[in-house]
Amino acid sequence: MxxxxxxxxxxxxxxxxxxxxxxxxxxxxxxxxxxxxxxxxxxxxLGDDVLLPGLVDTHVHVNDPGRTAWEGFPSATRAAAAGGVTTLLDMPLNSLPPTTTVANLRAKQAVARDRAHVDVGFWGGALPGNLADLRPLHEAGVFGFKAFLSPSGVEEFPHLGRADLEAVAGEIARLGGLLIVHAEDPGELAAAPQRGGARYADFLASRPRAAENEAVAALVDVVRRAGTRVHVLHLSSSGTLPLIAAARAGGLPVTGETCPHFLTLTAEDVPDGATEFKCCPPIREAADRDALWAALADGTVGCVVSDHSPCTTDLKVPDFATAWGGISSLQLGLPAVWTEARRRGHTLHDVARWMSAGPAALAGLSRKGAIAPGRDADFAVLAPDETFTVDPAALHHRNPVTAYAGRTLYGVVRSTWLRGRRIADHGTPLTEPTGRLLERA
Known part of the structure; x- marks a missing residue:
C-alpha cells in the first residue's frame, strides 16, 4: 500500500x-x-478528525477564459481544494466563449489544463440555434447540457423558448444525455413588480415563487412527452418540491438540487443594500428553507452544490436590480451546510450523501463520491466540532465578496486529498496544480 x-x-x-x-x-x-x-x-x-469523501461540486461558474477578473481556474480550484472539494464541473456560461460548441469546449480545456488544483469537468450549453452542436459536444465528453428558461444575465447565452426547449429535450433524449435547467418562467418574471433600489423585499417580489413553480411544472410536462432526463438547478421555492416528488413517484427521470445559501440563509435576515446576498432564484423565507431540508431528508432533492457565481467587487452595487446576481461560496459550502445540518439533527453521513455521492451520481462520476474500494482516493478531513469566523480576505476565490462574511461556522477542513495526494493543508492549497480534466465516461 x-x-x-x-x-x-x-x-x-x-x-x-x-x-x-x-x-x-x-x-x-x-x-x-x-x-x-x-x-x-x-x-x-487523523485521530478523531472525520475522513469524508472529497466533495463533488457540479455547479461552479469559473468564468475562464474571458471574465477572469471575476474568477479563473487557478483561483477557483484553490478555493475548492481549501474547502474539501476535490471535483468540480464548470458551467458553460459567464466565460467567453461559452461552452456551446466543441471548439469552445477545447478552448476552455486548454485554459484549464495544468492550472487546476482539483479535477474539473465541463457542462455544455443548449441555446437557441445550437441544436446541431449538441451531439458533437456530447461525443466530446461534456457531462450534459445547461439551459435557461428565462434570461441568463449575459447576452451570449440566451434562454430557450418553449419550441426550442422541446427540440433540445428531444435531441438530448436521443443522445441519452442529461438536461440541467435554470427554471424560472419568463412570463411570471415579467408580470412581477420590478422596482430598483436597496430593499431586499422589492427584489424578492421581482422573483416570485410562481416563476419557479410554473417553470418546473412545464419541465415535468416536457419530460413526460420526451422522456429526457432533467435535473432542476438551485431550487429555492418550496412550491417546486411537490412537483418534483410527484414526477419521481410517477417514474419520470426528474431530479433536483439546492445550494448552501438556500439552506442556511433566509430572506428575513438579508439587510437592505447587501447585494452580496443577491442570487437568482433568490434566497427566500425561513419556511422555504425548512421545506428544502425536509426534501433532502426524504430524498426529493438529492444534491447540495455551491452555484459559486463570483464577480468583481464593483459589480455588487447596493441596488438589487442592477447588482450582479451570484453568491461566492465554493470554499465554504461544507462548513455552511454542516453548521445548519448539525443544528437540525443530521449527520456527516447525510452531508456526504448530499454533497459528494449525490452530485457524483448525477454526473455519472463512478470513481468519485464515496470511500469505497475502487474509487479515487479523494478525501476531505474535517474537524466537525471546531468553529471559525469567515474572513473574506482569507478565502481563495478571486474577489473578497461572500454572503458568509463574519459568520461563525462549524467544521474546519484540516486537509484535502486528491488521488491519495494532499492538495491542501489547514486551508492553504499546495502550490502545484495536480487536477485532471474529466470527460463523461
Missing amino acids: DLILRSTRVVTPGGVRAARVAVTDGRIAAVLPYEDGTAAAVVED
Whole structure:
C-alpha cells in the first residue's frame, strides 16, 4: 500500500466507523478495520478528525477564459481544494466563449489544463440555434447540457423558448444525455413588480415563487412527452418540491438540487443594500428553507452544490436590480451546510450523501463520491466540532465578496486529498496544480 489514512470516524456508504483506508496508485484499495496491521509506505493518523469523501461540486461558474477578473481556474480550484472539494464541473456560461460548441469546449480545456488544483469537468450549453452542436459536444465528453428558461444575465447565452426547449429535450433524449435547467418562467418574471433600489423585499417580489413553480411544472410536462432526463438547478421555492416528488413517484427521470445559501440563509435576515446576498432564484423565507431540508431528508432533492457565481467587487452595487446576481461560496459550502445540518439533527453521513455521492451520481462520476474500494482516493478531513469566523480576505476565490462574511461556522477542513495526494493543508492549497480534466465516461 502507498498510503493508509486512519481515523476513528470514516464516512463510508454504510455509515460512520473507525477504519483504516488503504490507497494504492491513487485509488482506494481497501477499507480495513481500525486496528488492522496492513503495512503502508505512509500512515496518516487523523485521530478523531472525520475522513469524508472529497466533495463533488457540479455547479461552479469559473468564468475562464474571458471574465477572469471575476474568477479563473487557478483561483477557483484553490478555493475548492481549501474547502474539501476535490471535483468540480464548470458551467458553460459567464466565460467567453461559452461552452456551446466543441471548439469552445477545447478552448476552455486548454485554459484549464495544468492550472487546476482539483479535477474539473465541463457542462455544455443548449441555446437557441445550437441544436446541431449538441451531439458533437456530447461525443466530446461534456457531462450534459445547461439551459435557461428565462434570461441568463449575459447576452451570449440566451434562454430557450418553449419550441426550442422541446427540440433540445428531444435531441438530448436521443443522445441519452442529461438536461440541467435554470427554471424560472419568463412570463411570471415579467408580470412581477420590478422596482430598483436597496430593499431586499422589492427584489424578492421581482422573483416570485410562481416563476419557479410554473417553470418546473412545464419541465415535468416536457419530460413526460420526451422522456429526457432533467435535473432542476438551485431550487429555492418550496412550491417546486411537490412537483418534483410527484414526477419521481410517477417514474419520470426528474431530479433536483439546492445550494448552501438556500439552506442556511433566509430572506428575513438579508439587510437592505447587501447585494452580496443577491442570487437568482433568490434566497427566500425561513419556511422555504425548512421545506428544502425536509426534501433532502426524504430524498426529493438529492444534491447540495455551491452555484459559486463570483464577480468583481464593483459589480455588487447596493441596488438589487442592477447588482450582479451570484453568491461566492465554493470554499465554504461544507462548513455552511454542516453548521445548519448539525443544528437540525443530521449527520456527516447525510452531508456526504448530499454533497459528494449525490452530485457524483448525477454526473455519472463512478470513481468519485464515496470511500469505497475502487474509487479515487479523494478525501476531505474535517474537524466537525471546531468553529471559525469567515474572513473574506482569507478565502481563495478571486474577489473578497461572500454572503458568509463574519459568520461563525462549524467544521474546519484540516486537509484535502486528491488521488491519495494532499492538495491542501489547514486551508492553504499546495502550490502545484495536480487536477485532471474529466470527460463523461
